[in-house]
Amino acid sequence: MKPAGVVLELTGMGVRFGRTTILAGLDLAVHQGETLAIIGPNGSGKTVLFRTLIGALPHEGRIAWAEGARIGYVPQKLDLERDLPVSGLDLLRARAAVAGTAVGDVDRAIQQVGLGPGIVGQPIGELSGGQFQRLLLAFALMGRPTVLLCDELTAGVDEPGEEQLYALLRRLQAEEGLTLLLISHELSLVFSHATRVLCLARSRAPCVGAPVEVLTPERLQDLYGAPMRFHRHDDDRDR
């Protein structure tokens, strides 16, 4: 049985594609309201972990969500054609229609992520990287999630845009009491925003710990196989 306050518990979780092992022996408990960052080199299984958590991939071991947990998912990218005749509103209204929720939920989600009505009315192929990520965030929020999984939320977004998106996430977390699971290559943002870090690599066992324990030069070199540097906002950790 899960201890109180645990929203997700993994026990001996693993994923294989044929004979290739992507993840193995993952034990983890995620607590309500925490921000868990997942880091690791390309091909270490970060996205596979998320896709397994949403039920898209078969797995070994046990995945246990808390009763009543609702998952919101922001994927890394969508393989879309630029001239697709689908607007942001089409996407959000489709989500509302499938869930059977009120049309007002669409307006609420748009407001939460700070997208103007003119922007959501545009075809999704014409949105900028930051606008599209906000749209996907609005899509995820429409399910009134208790846990939000964000896969490289700031990929393809410029530096000020990255800060704004993370500030938005932090505000949403405070307002909605969300538990956040974030995949990110931006180690400085991970250091600033995460309460714990899960590091994944094919060649070694996963590790979990506070950012100050995991994001050390030695551990990062061991994880990525090369020296890794990041800008460290020590004052952020005091918040």
Place this chain on the structure above:
Amino acid sequence: MTIGIVDLALPAATAAAAGLVGSFAVLRRLALASDALSHVALPGIGVALLLHANPLLGGVVALVLGAALIWLVQRRTRLPTEAVVGVIFSAGLAVGSLFTSGEELLEALLGSSRAAGPVETGLSLGAAAAIVAWILSARHRLLLALLSEDLARTAGIRVERLDLVFLLVFALTTALGLRYLGILLMGSLIIIPAATARLMSRRLDRMLLTAVLLSVGATLAGTLAASRFGLATGPVIIALAAALFGVGVLLRRRG
């Protein structure tokens, strides 16, 4: 030959269904695969002719079985849909051409101008109405699944089941047009108006409406023109639809 409203009702209803189904086939990048899928009807028509049964019924059975087979092979192998359709289409065409020959083959491929009986007309109208109703009710689920299967799953959509139903609906839509357009041209009526509508639309609802209007418009105008000038109906309909596509391309380049 005089054409009455009753004679136009079935082609118009079939065209409306084709416009809606085609829109999602085009958005899912299944245009060529969808065209090829219609050829799977041929072995069914051939076997039905051998057994002296209704060839259209044979075509319907082959299409439904073909759609289910494509879904099963795709699920088992994870090959892209168009690759699986390509294999099954080629096999269907090869087997089908062994069973059919001469005039029968030409009629199966290009359709005939013979009118449907009352039972066939009634059943076909009912099927067309069911297809239109399903696409309209499932359009939100179809949209989310084509944008991202993962997003669709988090919205509670059972993506694999939706894929199967879509393929079966596609097969049924193709079957509706076998009599008057034939195997070769029905795939074209599903794809061409939808492709034109995609060129002209920035919103999904607008694309669906435009595809239906273009498909029904080309079908009615083509049927009347073919009757007036004594031409084969199917080729005239598809030539009109293709001309509208050309207009769409020109408008798009100017826009």
